[in-house]
Amino acid sequence: MSSSPIEFKNPVLKWVEYRLPVFSFIDSSVGGSYPAPRNLNYWWNFGSLAGIILAVMVATGIVLAMHYTAHVDYAFDSVERIMRDVNYGWLIRYIHMNGGSMFFICVYIHMFRGMYYGSYKEPRELLWIIGVFILLAMMATAFLGYVLPWGQMSFWGATVITSMFSAIPYVGDALVTLLWGGFSVDNPTLNRFYSLHYLLPFVLFGLVFVHLWALHVHRSNNPLGVEAREPEDFIPFHPYYTIKDLFGMGVLLIFFLGFVFYAPNFFGEPDNYIEANPMVTPAHIVPEWYFLPFYAILRAFTADFFMYWPVAWLMSAKLAGVLAMFAATLILVLLPWLDTSKVRSNKFRPINKQFFWIFVADCLLLGYIGAKPAEGNFIIIGQIATFYYFFHLVVLVPLIGILERPKPIPESISTAVIKSAE
Amino acid sequence: MIKKTLTSVLSALAIAGVVSTVSTPSQAAGGAEIPSQSWSWNGPFGTFDRAALRRGLQVYAEVCSSCHSLDLVHYRDLGNIGFSIDEIKAFAIDYEVEDGPDDEGEMFTREAKPADRFVGPFANEQAARASNGGAYPPDLSLMTKARKNGANYIYALLTGYEEEAPDGVVLMDGMNYNHYFPGNQIAMAPPVDDDYVEYADGTSTSKEQIAHDIVTFLAWTAEPELEERKSLGLKVMIFLVVLTGMLYGLKRKIWAKLH
Structure with a gap:
């Protein structure tokens, strides 16, 4: 479907369009002139949902910043002032607080969707890689933001995570001092975290822009994984996917605001309603739920973990854990090349489909372990799950691609759709 | 069959994951299990x-x-749960707060006011x-x-x-x-x-x-904010359910042309 620029009748639109073609830009980006595969299912809603949440987070964040005081003596009280005395401050803050969880829910589903349907494969490798960096930027932003209310979990979470960097040889301690702006998590830390927490969302916006740019070059993948080519494979984005995304937004808002109004602290830790106290360590320091799988990988690396043995002569177990944690995300950058199969969609990959779900289960298991204290069987299970995470991506994915015999693939989207309609 | 088993294992895991993330102990172990009471809110x-x-x-x-x-x-907050301003003043007056400095630069104590x-x-x-x-x-x-x-x-x-x-x-x-x-x-x-x-x-x-x-x-x-939160929540939920229902109807109508 070739897109010819649309004509505008309204003289004002015409006048603007002639000088700045903003309306045809919109039309070719999310309008009737942007062709999308006709068979996208509801798993394709989560990208736009993540984008909507990003906008909500920025809007509520700007208002919160007007009332927040980034100082160790006032931060906790200023948040409580927002909750008690600022008009609808409780609403704005609960939206922002739960919005973080919603963002990660949408992005994780979005990523698993990409993995299931092979959306990362040629020619969409860069689109996928930019997405991995979006995830990293989100994680940094979320971590920084969680420190700002200056509760016990804010303080101790910040202490644990920043201390990780001390494992880096030679420069580690200097780096941690730089992060802290001193010799412990203190007022300078809070100030720079606040500054960076306000900065990073704009970096996110930039990354999302590039992500969408890359998306618009080769357009969406689809559940069949067969490239849409024929005109009848496509439908215009507007009105078909605009209305579908709007409906998805309605469902998301019911879910999202259901938590905001009826269980606003469901995703939170009670300890964060205790003001930060450097003299009292909480019994269990746990990160927010969306970091738990990575936290489990970090903690899996003990001196007697077999994945640590090959590098034991080179580094401490702590450093190995830190590297493994970052590698767990960064390895996804290589996924387009680790996956040796030419077939995109798991619809036609019976073996890989099973292993995909086992991988999802493994990620959930890691999340479960991350929430548990590092003791007894939890350590062993965490280590096995950590091993499997990397084993799946580095060994199973390439091997299955070579050994598996995929099911026959339809010639085009339209033939498959018409066939299924008959 | 395998798929079915997998799905059930997965959903069990998912539930375990969700439950565990919310029930991470913020307290050290050692307390007995806490019985639930019925609360008006x-x-x-x-x-x-x-x-x-x-x-x-x-x-x-x-x-x-x-x-x-x-x-x-604040004492004034009691106004939100049915205390009259006179009741609040009478309650606050029993407490002393340090204020100042006054015109001579001295700190002084006074009776508490609703704004304290x-x-x-x-x-x-x-x-x-x-x-x-x-x-x-x-x-x-x-x-x-x-x-x-x-x-x-x-x-x-x-x-x-x-x-x-x-x-x-x-x-x-x-x-x-x-x-x-x-x-x-x-x-x-x-x-x-x-x-x-x-x-x-x-x-x-x-x-x-x-x-x-x-x-x-x-x-x-x-x-x-609990009461305001829940009553506003009800209105928002009703609005959203109606809106989403209408959006779904519209989606069906628009997509009907395709099928």
């Missing part, structure tokens, strides 16, 4: 029982406030510890949110004392035995007992009733 239509709030304020003022502060609450925060019992943490055998009675403003299963936990704690520690448990000097406190040893002496207060409205003054009233009051100090 539970559920989507819950509101605070106004009479219980008044009794709870009385319990706070007569009992808790000798050790515990309530720093995040609840006046705490101690000037600072050191003074509080000095008066309490080294223990620091925490601020109560957020207590029901700052503990897992907060309201039930505090109720259990207040009513969970044992005069004598069970055999084999040696209490440290100045400590008390409590079934629900992590580690079972708590510095706070049993704070409520039968007839500790006298209620003007004739409500029973059993220790359970007193504990119930103070927990109701503390739930309000922790979540003063």
